[in-house]
Amino acid sequence: MILIVGGRGQGQTEYAKQCLNDLSESKEDGFRIADGNSDEPKMAIGADLILNLHAFVRSVMKVGGDPRVFTRELLESAPEIVTIDEVGCGIVPIDAFEREYRDEAGVAGQLFASHADQVFRMICGIPQRIR
Amino acid sequence: MIHLITGGSGSGKSAFAENCVMQSGASERFYIATMKVWGEEGRRRVEKHRKMRQGKGFVTIECETDLKSLCLRDYRKKSNHRSNSSTSVLLECMSNLTANEMFEKGGSVTEICERILDGVQSLAEQTDYLVIVTNEIFSDGCEYDEDTLRYIDLLSEINRKLAQISDEVTEVVFGIPVNLKKRIR
Numbered sequence: 001m002i003l004i005v006g007g008r009g010q011g012q013t014e015y016a017k018q019c020l021n022d023l024s025e026s027k028e029d030g031f032r033i034a035d036g037n038s039d040e041p042k043m044a045i046g047a048d049l050i051l052n053l054h055a056f057v058r059s060v061m062k063v064g065g066d067p068r069v070f071t072r073e074l075l076e077s078a079p080e081i082v083t084i085d086e087v088g089c090g091i092v093p094i095d096a097f098e099r100e101y102r103d104e105a106g107v108a109g110q111l112f113a114s115h116a117d118q119v120f121r122m123i124c125g126i127p128q129r130i131r
Numbered sequence: 132m133i134h135l136i137t138g139g140s141g142s143g144k145s146a147f148a149e150n151c152v153m154q155s156g157a158s159e160r161f162y163i164a165t166m167k168v169w170g171e172e173g174r175r176r177v178e179k180h181r182k183m184r185q186g187k188g189f190v191t192i193e194c195e196t197d198l199k200s201l202c203l204r205d206y207r208k209k210s211n212h213r214s215n216s217s218t219s220v221l222l223e224c225m226s227n228l229t230a231n232e233m234f235e236k237g238g239s240v241t242e243i244c245e246r247i248l249d250g251v252q253s254l255a256e257q258t259d260y261l262v263i264v265t266n267e268i269f270s271d272g273c274e275y276d277e278d279t280l281r282y283i284d285l286l287s288e289i290n291r292k293l294a295q296i297s298d299e300v301t302e303v304v305f306g307i308p309v310n311l312k313k314r315i316r
Contacts, residue, residue: 007269009287090271125291
């Protein structure tokens with residue numbers, strides 16, 4: 001699995017799609033893409049490319065679900081490429097939900113990073129391999 | 132050539148950017164200040180940056196919007212200028228210019244982005260070495276109001292596009308430059 005991280009809008013999606021193109025030569029049938037900004041969390045399970053994992057975590061939490069159960073299941077469904085935004089570099093929010101969300105997004109990122117073969121950090125659209 | 136320098140607030144990117152200009156060996160140095168000065172805090176900030184540049188031979192140009200219409204020739208000291216002299220420009224900071232363009236001039240994200248990129252291209256054509264300082268504001272995970280989110284998305288797009296046309300991109304971390312891109316010339 002390839003994990004692509006970075007701040008908001010740093011080019012994660014574009015780079016993930018580029019990575020997917022490189023993989024597509026080895027895979028005959030089409031790829032399934034799920035985007036946390038527009039898709040329901042259940043759509044993510046079994047997808048090849050997971051975009052915006054932090055947004056899936058948020059959606060799960062919004063409806064009172066357990067983000068860790070969700071991310072475990074997602075990890076076991078073996079996606080090829082996952083992108084996530086770094087959301088933990090600001091002031092600790094006053095709102096309890098926002099605080100918990102930032103922590104859970106971080107935990108999700110750590111879980112995927114610990115299982116990733118390659119991790120890239122994006123800045124200004126430039127990937128830097130950090131693992 | 133274009134050198135994009137990014138980093139958080141207080142990362143030391145301004146000092147690094149100035150050093151890059153000093154070490155470039157360019158005989159003519161321009162500093163383009165984009166910040167709109169509001170109140171006492173703003174004046175103190177300007178003063179701090181002016182002190183940092185003191186004695187380094189920069190000609191300061193204020194440009195809050197409309198970078199494209201800026202003509203370095205208008206600011207050139209006639210006595211110093213020789214036709215064979217090389218020129219460097221330090222543009223600081225892209226986050227201010229973007230805010231000014233968005234909140235004062237307005238337009239769609241695409242329009243503003245295009246306006247700024249055109250300005251950068253025009254500037255790059257007037258100088259041998261262009262250093263652009265921008266800002267890392269993308270990793271706090273806050274759910275802001277619509278205008279602020281639009282600003283964040285606009286600046287991130289500008290940063291990505293600038294990185295594409297830059298020969299060199301550096302992130303400064305506590306004064307340590309981390310090279311992200313260097314075009315072999």
